């Protein structure tokens with residue numbers, strides 16, 4: 001760590017964004033980052049689930065560099081190949097319903113665009129969202145998200161006609177998955193009876209696996225019910241796959257686990273393996289009813305980011321098949337840890353999107369001290385980890401997809417030892 005850099009950072013940079021650490025890195029490759037003192041760390045944050053293909057993948061660097069050396073900005077004034085190629089490649093791996101893409105810069109911006117499109121195309125105003133969801137930081141996105149009240153505090157009034165219904169959190173509610181799903185479906189029906197008529201809803205906006213909210217996979221019955229209601233009432237089913245997309249859950253997009261095709265998907269994070277790019281994909285009938293000129297962007301679909309995105313798809317096509325075995329390994333190692341550490345209350349997730357919930361022994365009360373202790377310990381032992389959940393007590397375990405079985409074991413061994421130290425304290 002360079003305290004000089006931290007001092008300079010604090011002097012000129014707004015403190016509004018909570019930085020996870022003071023680690024100053026100078027290079028990164030694959031699953032590892034190297035700090036200014038030459039020390040190497042396993043990066044199991046993947047830059048918040050972005051570097052799915054690993055840091056500095058040579059094929060992605062080469063594609064971006066090639067584009068950079070030719071031209072790097074177009075701004076919607078001229079046409080260029082990398083944007084079309086990236087869109088073609090994404091459409092080819094997206095759910096069958098997704099026929100056209102539109103690119104932007106951040107996940108939040110793509111969420112905003114998807115909701116603008118839903119309103120414009122349906123002529124309706126209502127948006128149904130799920131408690132515990134996270135969709136970003138812009139005003140619309142904050143209005144749709146309820147992962148943590150602190151993200152909303154001080155920003156009211158938020159957007160009107162946003163209806164929040166419970167997302168099943170079986171472990172936190174002390175219920176089985178079946179009971180939690182029954183409860184959530186009942187509440188959804190009550191919302192549609194008491195608060196908003198289905199024919200006033202433009203969209204259901206849902207993460208197939210809640211991310212920031214605590215790594216809760218949606219039960220299949222919930223997404224199936226949304227599909228059914230959407231079809232019956234002309235509501236658009238919008239999956240926010242910003243965090244779940246591009247192989248994170250072991251398949252291209254989490255919707256594949258459920259066999260439920262969305263009308264619209266929202267993409268970001270890993271789409272260009274770290275260069276800023278995001279997108280909205282939808283059925284052609286939807287994108288083509290969104291009038292030309294009614295939305296736009298200066299930087300969205302940047303040529304370099306699109307070149308990186310196209311190369312990222314090729315790299316992920318090679319990595320995704322191996323993630324099933326890596327996921328199985330991680331789940332089995334964490335479940336073994338759970339049998340020895342009373343602090344581990346729940347292990348859940350899909351693919352390499354794994355949440356490990358830390359609680360006070362003997363119940364399911366969140367332990368707010370466990371993760372900060374563990375993160376410090378992990379960092380001192382060469383591992384970077386992140387948290388999620390409203391109580392910041394869930395390990396958000398998101399290694400790059402290029403992680404080796406040995407690196408996985410190394411990381412989980414560090415977590416094992418850190419929890420041992422925490423429990424003995």
Ligand SMILES: Cc1ncc(COP(=O)(O)O)c(C=O)c1O
Nearest residue numbers: 106107108134135136211242243
């Ligand atoms: C599911 C989901 N949607 C949207 C966003 C917002 O993305 P961005 O931070 O790029 O605006 C995030 C970011 O964490 C996310 O996880």
